[in-house]
Amino acid sequence: MSIRRIRVIGSGIALPSQETTCKDLDAKLGLAPGTSYQQTGIRRRYLSTEETAAELAARACCAALADAGLDWSDIDCLVGTSATMDQALPYNAALIHAELNLCKRRTATFDVGASCLSFLAGLDIVSYLVECGRYHNVMFVSSDIATFGMDWTNLKEGAIFGDGAAAIVIRRSFEYESSSILSSKMETLSAGVEFCQIPAGGSRFHPRRMQIPIDPLSTLQMNGKAMFKLISEEMQRFVSELLLSADLTLDQISKIVPHQASQLALDHMIRRLQVPPEKVVDIFKDFGNQVGASLPTALHTCLSGKQLHRGESLLLIGTGAGLTMGGMVLVY
Amino acid sequence: MSIRRIRVIGSGIALPSQETTCKDLDAKLGLAPGTSYQQTGIRRRYLSTEETAAELAARACCAALADAGLDWSDIDCLVGTSATMDQALPYNAALIHAELNLCKRRTATFDVGASCLSFLAGLDIVSYLVECGRYHNVMFVSSDIATFGMDWTNLKEGAIFGDGAAAIVIRRSFEYESSSILSSKMETLSAGVEFCQIPAGGSRFHPRRMQIPIDPLSTLQMNGKAMFKLISEEMQRFVSELLLSADLTLDQISKIVPHQASQLALDHMIRRLQVPPEKVVDIFKDFGNQVGASLPTALHTCLSGKQLHRGESLLLIGTGAGLTMGGMVLVY
Numbered sequence: 001m002s003i004r005r006i007r008v009i010g011s012g013i014a015l016p017s018q019e020t021t022c023k024d025l026d027a028k029l030g031l032a033p034g035t036s037y038q039q040t041g042i043r044r045r046y047l048s049t050e051e052t053a054a055e056l057a058a059r060a061c062c063a064a065l066a067d068a069g070l071d072w073s074d075i076d077c078l079v080g081t082s083a084t085m086d087q088a089l090p091y092n093a094a095l096i097h098a099e100l101n102l103c104k105r106r107t108a109t110f111d112v113g114a115s116c117l118s119f120l121a122g123l124d125i126v127s128y129l130v131e132c133g134r135y136h137n138v139m140f141v142s143s144d145i146a147t148f149g150m151d152w153t154n155l156k157e158g159a160i161f162g163d164g165a166a167a168i169v170i171r172r173s174f175e176y177e178s179s180s181i182l183s184s185k186m187e188t189l190s191a192g193v194e195f196c197q198i199p200a201g202g203s204r205f206h207p208r209r210m211q212i213p214i215d216p217l218s219t220l221q222m223n224g225k226a227m228f229k230l231i232s233e234e235m236q237r238f239v240s241e242l243l244l245s246a247d248l249t250l251d252q253i254s255k256i257v258p259h260q261a262s263q264l265a266l267d268h269m270i271r272r273l274q275v276p277p278e279k280v281v282d283i284f285k286d287f288g289n290q291v292g293a294s295l296p297t298a299l300h301t302c303l304s305g306k307q308l309h310r311g312e313s314l315l316l317i318g319t320g321a322g323l324t325m326g327g328m329v330l331v332y
Numbered sequence: 333m334s335i336r337r338i339r340v341i342g343s344g345i346a347l348p349s350q351e352t353t354c355k356d357l358d359a360k361l362g363l364a365p366g367t368s369y370q371q372t373g374i375r376r377r378y379l380s381t382e383e384t385a386a387e388l389a390a391r392a393c394c395a396a397l398a399d400a401g402l403d404w405s406d407i408d409c410l411v412g413t414s415a416t417m418d419q420a421l422p423y424n425a426a427l428i429h430a431e432l433n434l435c436k437r438r439t440a441t442f443d444v445g446a447s448c449l450s451f452l453a454g455l456d457i458v459s460y461l462v463e464c465g466r467y468h469n470v471m472f473v474s475s476d477i478a479t480f481g482m483d484w485t486n487l488k489e490g491a492i493f494g495d496g497a498a499a500i501v502i503r504r505s506f507e508y509e510s511s512s513i514l515s516s517k518m519e520t521l522s523a524g525v526e527f528c529q530i531p532a533g534g535s536r537f538h539p540r541r542m543q544i545p546i547d548p549l550s551t552l553q554m555n556g557k558a559m560f561k562l563i564s565e566e567m568q569r570f571v572s573e574l575l576l577s578a579d580l581t582l583d584q585i586s587k588i589v590p591h592q593a594s595q596l597a598l599d600h601m602i603r604r605l606q607v608p609p610e611k612v613v614d615i616f617k618d619f620g621n622q623v624g625a626s627l628p629t630a631l632h633t634c635l636s637g638k639q640l641h642r643g644e645s646l647l648l649i650g651t652g653a654g655l656t657m658g659g660m661v662l663v664y
Contacts, residue, residue, distance in 0.1 A: 002466070052536050078520075080445070083423075088416055088533025089478075089552065090525060091445040094654035098522035106519040109656065110453040113412070113423040113443035121442040128460040134334070146421075149540035187438040188410075190430035193422060201420025201533045204384050207547045208481035214546070215539045220421065322426035324441065 002245060004131040007179035008332065010070065010169035011300040012063020013293075014056045014143075016048035029153060039155035041263030045162030045288035048145040053086040054099040056165035057143035061100060064167035067304075070137060072102060075169070077135040080111035081122035081142045083292030083320065085201065096141060108135065114186070115196070116259050116289075116320030118142060119296045123170070123316075124184040124328060130172050141167040144291035146198070149219040157222045160262050162288030166296035178311050182246035184328040189234065192323035195227045196220070220291075224262065231265075231319050236272060238325050239317065246329035248313060250275060253329070255308045259318025260284045260294040269317075281307065294318075308332050334577060336463040339511035340664065342402065342501035343632040344395025345625075346388045346475075348380035361485060371487035373595030377494030377620035380477040385418040386431040388497035389475035393432060396499035399636075402469060404434060407501070409467040412443035413454035413474045415624030415652065417533065428473060440467065446518070447528075448591050448621075448652030450474060451628045452660060455502070455648075456516040462504050473499040476623035478530070481551040489554045492594050494620030498628035510643050514578035516660040521566065524655035527559045528552070552623075556594065563597075563651050568604060570657050571649065578661035580645060582607060585661070587640045591650025592616045592626040601649075613639065626650075640664050 021044045022037035029036065037043060048056065057080075065072065080093030087095060093109035112122035119142045129135050143165035151158035173179040199205050200217035207214050243250060256279055258269055263284050270277050281302045290297055295318055302308055309332070316328040353376045354369035361368065369375060380388065389412075397404065412425030419427060425441035444454035451474045461467050475497035483490035505511040531537050532549035539546050575582060588611055590601055595616050602609050613634045622629055627650055634640055641664070648660040 048535075053534070054536075084420055085417060085534030086536050088530035088550070090447045090529060090653035090656075091415075091450075093445075094447070094520055094522055094525055094656060097520050097654075098525035103521070103523035103525075106521065108518040109446070109520040109522075109654065110450075110457070110518065111443070111445035113425075113445055114441070115422045115426070118423075118442075125442070125457055125461065128464055128466065129457065132460055132464075134460065145535035145538075148535065148538045186440040186442065188426055188429050188441040189435070189438065190426055190441075191435035193426055193430035193435075197422060198420035200539075202385070202417035203380075203477035203480065204386075204418050206477075206480045207532075207550045218420070218539045321422035322429075322441065324422075324426060 002183055004127040004181045005173040006127045006130050006170045006181055007173045007177055008168055008170055010064045010068025011303050012060050012067055012167050013297050013300050014059035014165040015046040016051050016163050018047050018049050019044055020047055025152065025159060036155060036159065040159050041285055042160060042288045043285045046164055047147050048163040053082060053143040053145050054095040057096045057141045058099040060143065060165040060167040061139055061141050064139065064169050068169040070169065072105060074137045075139050076107060077138040078107050078109045079122045079126055079138060079140045081118040081140050081292060082144050083115045083118055084144050084146055114320060114324055115322055116292055116294060117318055117324055117326040118292045120316055120318060120326040120328060121186060127181050130170060137169060137171045139167060139169050141165065142292040142296050144293045146220050146291045157224045160289050162290050164287060164290045164293045164297055166293050166300050168296050168299065178331050180331050182329040182331060183242055185242045186324060186326045187238065188322050188324045189230060190322065192227060192230045195223045195323060196321035227323060230323060234325060239273060239327060242327040242329060248329060252313055253315045254312035255279060255281060255302055256315045256317060257281045257298045257302055260289055260298055261319065262289060334515055336459040336513045337505040338459045338462050338502045338513055339505045339509055340500055340502055342396045342400025343635050344392050344399055344499050345629050345632050346391035346497040347378040348383050348495050350379045350381050351376055352379055357484065357491060368487060368491065372491050373617055374492065374620045375617045378496055379479050380495040385414065385475040385477050386427040389428045389473045390431040392475065392497040392499040393471055393473050396471065396501050400501040402501065404437060406469045407471050408439060409470040410439050410441045411454045411458055411470060411472045413450040413472050413624060414476050415447045415450055416476050416478055446652060446656055447654055448624055448626060449650055449656055449658040450624045452648055452650060452658040453518060456660060459513050462502060469501060469503045471499060471501050473497065474624040474628050476625045478552050478623045489556045492621050494622050496619060496622045496625045496629055498625050498632050500628050500631065510663050512663050514661045514663060515574055517574045518656060518658045519570065520654050520656045521562060522654065524559060524562045527555045527655060528653035559655060562655060566657060571605060571659060574659040574661060580661060584645055585647045586644035587611060587613060587634055588647045588649060589613045589630045589634055592621055592630055593651065594621060
């Protein structure tokens, strides 16, 4: 079975209070006005200096819940789909459950992790459980704060990130609704495992194991060019196979919501897939790459902006650290 | 649908090379011989000083693959089910995929995280995908190194941990096989979210955000008594509901494989559920609490030791940081 009769019924986002513009970045780095925008493609982004990932996640969940017109008693499963951890232990969904003051509500919670594609992987996997009636209303939430200690002087690979959170609620479709996941696909090309990473944070470079300072290993390191090369060799085939199993052509897709990796990656995808730019949801200039929160934030922007109508087809697509490619074709 | 026709077809474990006995611990802490064993219930355990979590995971995977009589080309999905991260990014399964030199094999990979119950959560969730034919042979692997910087002087809560990895392979049951998951259940009681945690490692206590040293926040902190109290109020009801939905009584269960939280927790569970001790797989004295690797290591011990026969029923049960309770009834 590949089709899962699920329906997105609510979405919401949350942003840190600190907004930073390209003008701020130019000033900070002593660059001529316009330089950082021209290099990064980012007009503004949001940086968390005070908020925790669980706080942002909880705000996004509440927004999505209100959008779905539901109450917490309706949600029987909360899935954490961030790319990064809030704490090493416990897992994100438990911390978010606590942050939401659901302490006495016996929800099922767990995380699904696949770097920037965690939301896509979570939606893909858990849709089977919703299809089968195991859970009825599932909340997915991605919340990433990955900008600490970023190298802002590296405009192409360091200064492209922003923080944020996004949440999506799904349920099973009713008989008379066409909403469904038509196909989905994930593939890991671990030849690129080192192209995007935060080395520390876990057991490999644990503070108690290291003789050298851990700080430099605690920031996101990206080899954009190498990622780009590996992905561009694979993406066209991957998308073709995904569409084939959905029995649709790219022309029949109304909207494409990609992971917002970088302006270059978005532009390249548009050229490579030969799709009209207006078909692609591009929020990069207003948020930057929000790591795991990027894809659901772009989906929320698309849905809340009424860019997609019920019954229309949607392609979710992206690549994340791993390297992992993921894609999904849905009828909204 | 609650029954999923899946079959465990292989298992394997891996241990760090450094074995530490209770005698070593007595000597290290200047205690009278026998003190640490009497207090912790651990005769020996394994501590990783050199190995990475991905290395241990890869070794466990290879052992499980050989046990299943399969080749890597048969595995279409690799699920990371550790409690802790190897690196902050990418996710564990991608690092393990790379460690296994599967760089050119386009396996689907992702993590499922629920602290010490990650394996149980992963098996529960992904079983639906195997039932539906999305994946055919799935490898689950848990690998945790959580002993760095442990407070060994705290015998009851610090000195109970050990490192290790375990892997399990499943496929869909054939028509003539009775192997299946009869019921499964997860509940988070986040009133206990702070009872077991490693505060640092993620964005909340990030080295670049902190004014104080991160080291003390990077070790596992456990309030055993508080966990114990919250769990003991809930466990009996939880197990009853789980068995009810499997339409079995505890008498009909051949073996119970619990998370190896502590000797106290294991003994308490035996008393509380009123089960014969020989029905409970207890490997605590030889491994300690291996965090996420505990449950699949205990399952491997049970299966490889032929303690369970095909067609017999098995109860997997445990509690993890979150606090989250999880359980599953399987026919092996």
